[in-house]
Amino acid sequence: MSDIPREERAPYFACVACGLIGEPDSADYTLTADREHVDWTQPMTVGCGFCRTRTQITSTDLLARDTEHACSRCGTRTACPAAADRVVCWGCGLNEPGAASVGDRATYRQDVERGADQWATAGVRVAKQDARARGALPGWAS
Numbered sequence: 001m002s003d004i005p006r007e008e009r010a011p012y013f014a015c016v017a018c019g020l021i022g023e024p025d026s027a028d029y030t031l032t033a034d035r036e037h038v039d040w041t042q043p044m045t046v047g048c049g050f051c052r053t054r055t056q057i058t059s060t061d062l063l064a065r066d067t068e069h070a071c072s073r074c075g076t077r078t079a080c081p082a083a084a085d086r087v088v089c090w091g092c093g094l095n096e097p098g099a100a101s102v103g104d105r106a107t108y109r110q111d112v113e114r115g116a117d118q119w120a121t122a123g124v125r126v127a128k129q130d131a132r133a134r135g136a137l138p139g140w141a142s
């Protein structure tokens, strides 16, 4: 799997739910027959890196990496869309806000990310309550 070029297995796309632009936080895709590329005749199922919404994208949803982001930690220049709200460094993996994420747009991104985190926290809390109700909550989780 790791032989697949990162540009192919982590394409930039605009989330249909929140509208923000970044790499997916998860991706399920079909491989070409030689198993070295993503088969774009099939849709890719992606999870939004901002709001966690899972959607399907096709080759027409891919955004061109028309600029470069210079990492503030290691200086590596990562190709990305100019409109990216987040960029993951190809050198050290640092996940930083993109050049487009300024002003109101940065505030919106922070709100979306905070909302996704709170949703995840709330989901864990409900899961614990359910487990407690069943008498099945492990000691380490209480």
Ligand SMILES: [Zn+2]
Residues within 6 Å of the ligand: 015, 016, 017, 018, 019, 020, 048, 049, 050, 051, 052, 053
């Ligand atoms: Zn989203």
Ligand SMILES: [Zn+2]
Residues within 6 Å of the ligand: 071, 072, 073, 074, 075, 076, 089, 090, 091, 092, 093, 094
């Ligand atoms: Zn870096």
